[in-house]
Amino acid sequence: MVDACEWEQSALLQAYVLSRHGELEQLATAEDSAAGPRSIAPFVPCAASRLPHIFRAARLTAEDVLWDLGCGDGIVLHEAASRYGCRCVGLDIDASCLTVAKRRATALGVAGLCTWLQCDLTILPQGSLGEHVDKLAALAKSDVIPAPPSVALVFLTGTGLVRISQWLHREWIDAAHRLRLLTCVESLDSAVDYTDPAGLFGDSNELDWEVCHDHARWGVFVVPPFKVTVDSWRLAGDPPLQLTRSDADVTVPVHLPAILSHAELQLIHELSCRYMTPSQEESTPSLFDLPDDHAGFHASAETALHGLSEHRVFYLHSCSDLATEACGLPRIKEKLVSAMRAHDHWGLLKGRDVNLRSFEYHVYSTGGSVLDPQHRDDGSLLTLSILLSLPGDFTGGEFVTWQGGQRIEHALAQGDGILFASEKRHNVNRVSGDRRSLVLELWEGPRNHRNRHS
Secondary structure, three states: OOOOOHHHHHHHHHHHOHHHHHHHHOOOOOOOOOOOOOOOOOOOOOOHHHHHHHHHHHOOOOOOEEEEEOOOOOHHHHHHHHHHOOEEEEEEOOHHHHHHHHHHHHHHOOHHHEEEEEOOHHHOOOOOOOOOHHHHHHHOOOOOOOOOOOEEEEOOOHHHHHHHHHHHHHHHHHOOOOOEEEEEOOOOOOOOOOOOHHHHHOOOOOOOOOOEOOOHHHOEEEEOOOOOOHHHHHHHOOOOOOOOHHHHHOOOOEEEOOOOOHHHHHHHHHHHHHHOOOOOOOOOOOOOOOOOOOOOHHHHHHHHHOOOOOEEEEEHHHOHHHHOHHHOHHHHHHHHHHHHHHOOOOOOOOOOOOEEEEEEEEEEOOOOOEOOOOOOOOOOOEEEEEEOOOHHHEEEOOEEEEEOOEEEEEOOOOOOEEEEEOOOOEEEOOEEEOEEEEEEEEEOOOOOOOOOOO
16 A cells, blocks of 8 residues: 655665665575565665654553564664653564664663564564563563563564464453554555465455554554454544654645635735835844844844845734735635645644644745745744745745755745645745745644734
8 A cells, every 4th residue: 555655665665675686685594684584574764754653643652662573773763762751672683773773772862761672573472562571581682671562563564464463463462551553554454465375365354453544644554452442542532743853854745736816816915015014124134123022032033034125024914904804814814724724634733723823925025035944934833835926927936845855846836835844944045026925824822913923
């Protein structure tokens, strides 16, 4: 099944496996390698874009003990320990991967939360995830006996899942800690061993796994604790999605063509120009003459900068006349907020009480830009930027985001919008001419009445 992380996961598969065929062939007889005869899946790191969805689907907290069966270089456990402070246990057959995992855990300051065990997943004794975890530690020749898991992640190929499914099913039933299971890309209720011709046409769910597919878009599947139905699991609800800056940077923006009609564009222009104050004459605002703002220095500086002639910003939500239904702007605003909700494919708004943080009319004249290499809409959840001008009214001014360290210029026609995670790095190239845009930001804070901060 193809999921929203497929592009990144496929690139990792190419880099770690497909392009290294000759190198991996030399390890085909190595007992302690993911390319060796005892391995049930090649080593491919988990896509970074999948991580926040794994943690949300797992409902991870600091009290959990997260095991990763086939942990590879440990990226999932490093992030879990860093973000949540939970204890983590990684199992893998590949000695070199575990060496990397240990080294990174130390560098990240989470070594005290992480335990690493080298072992063959296909010969683990029954009870390894429960009352006989000491036997697993002995098998792995570890002096540390880890705590049994409350969450177990298994990111393997379908073949790998099938190979350990009987053992895993018994562990899940017998677990004393209400063990919940997560798999990625492949689901336990449909996994097939493609190396077994007979298995291709058999019952792929002979163990009657009950799997929650609510996060299937991100290639994440959850088996609730034994005797907890999927309906009951859903009823309890997932926590809101938490994105770090790194998480936001690997999200892919959504292009919304012709989100505003010609009549709506005209109305926005007319109303904004009617109420917008003239630009400042000086090229740089003085630190000693910033406008007062109880939200603090940064809010005052931002307001001053947004009055410069090269890039002026009018906060539409600050004008009481524009809040009346008669002017027509509230209807447009609600239409756009509804579109933001409808196209929130990441689930950033789900489970949150969200308000409009800012509703802005931007005017870029020659020389105007947003070129700060680390520019983000800090503190907001979703941002929608809509081009109001005809592309012929200006040159430059491309809307830019970043993906895998590469600049992506988004071609927008008049009335087109681009929706993105607010913490994602973005820019506007230097403008020559007259470029106008509309920007909306949603956040969990209160509705503002002056600017982005108050």
